[in-house]
Amino acid sequence: MTAELKAWVTQPDAFPPPEPDWADAGIALGTLHPNGDAGGDYPLDGRELYRGTLQTIARVRRRLCGQRRDEPLIWCDLDRLRCSYYAPRLPPGTWLQEGAYWAPLGLLNDVRFRSRGDRFVRPDAGDKPFTGQVVRSGYEAGDLEIIRRQAPPETLCVVADAQEVTDEYRAVVRERIDGGCEVVTGCRYGSPTDDDVEAGLPDDVADFLRDVMEGFHGVGDPMFVADAARLADGRVKVLELNGLSTSGLYACDARAIVDAAKAAVRDWYA
Incomplete structure (x- = not known):
């Protein structure tokens, strides 16, 4: 070549x-x-x-x-x-989402997020089906529903504290x-x-x-x-x-x- x-x-x-x-x-x-x-x-x-x-x-x-x-x-x-x-x-200590956990989108629910403050959710994949979004404390159910409309439930997500x-x-x-x-x-x-x-x-x-x-x-x-x-x-x-x-x-x-x-x-x- x-x-x-x-x-x-x-x-x-x-x-x-x-x-x-x-x-x-x-x-x-x-x-x-x-x-x-x-x-x-x-x-x-x-x-x-x-x-x-x-x-x-x-x-x-x-x-x-x-x-x-x-x-x-x-x-x-x-x-x-x-x-x-x-x-x-x-x-x-150099990655923004250090301390994050990974979970399929379909297993993320407002109960898991409640009382944890604002959280940031993004796809694990480089070809992202949705852009990273903040799930706001007190609005977990609505914010997660917006994300669920954009990707299938098996989509692996990164969940971290919002910064x-x-x-x-x-x-x-x-x-x-x-x-x-x-x-x-x-x-x-x-x-x-x-x-x-x-x-x-x-x-x-x-x-x-x-x-x-x-x-x-x-x-x-x-x-x-x-x-x-x-x-x-x-x-x-x-x-x-x-x-x-x-x-x-x-x-x-x-x-x-x-x-x-x-x-x-x-x-x-x-």
Whole structure:
């Protein structure tokens, strides 16, 4: 197989704006269509990295993988993007939901939640059938019913104490071939009260993620996305991990991402 990344193939409108300016990233660009087809004026003697919604990426897997000598690169290993996979591998005390328990959605009921304060419920899976939601103290029955309408009862859920988050950050991470991971670039992408996007990471967030990722052994792909949250008391925690192929990258540095991806392809697929 050719160990050279030649094209960056993205599904238009798949991710919330803004997206990095890929036109200046030093790579040929292609378009991924919702049906899984791809097109663009790029070389066919190398590898393409595909980015799109989970549904579109699933179609690409079915249509293209195993059909070509140089399979398209899809960096989204959903089996390893489960909280139950990566959370135990993070350094102790660094995951936002540390102290959580896991239970099927159908077994969560208002009696179990009563008198425990506000609780946060999210799916264990990386391809989340619903986004994480707070079950409010005193409103347990109604809040849980809203969640139950969005997913089947066997959906494994993470249940933890609700915490006040003031800012959320996204970092692109590369796994080194010799072990451990490194942060490539990052940005602020909002908070529960605003959608303001700012390029770069504050020093304390960058330092935190660098220390956490230094000894982390990845999620099965050469690159992935790590989200961090700042709490009301100033602490920074890992919010979740996601696939590079299925995540918006907001104001992250396009050139840094592509350069790291090219190096990762040479390392991993030579």
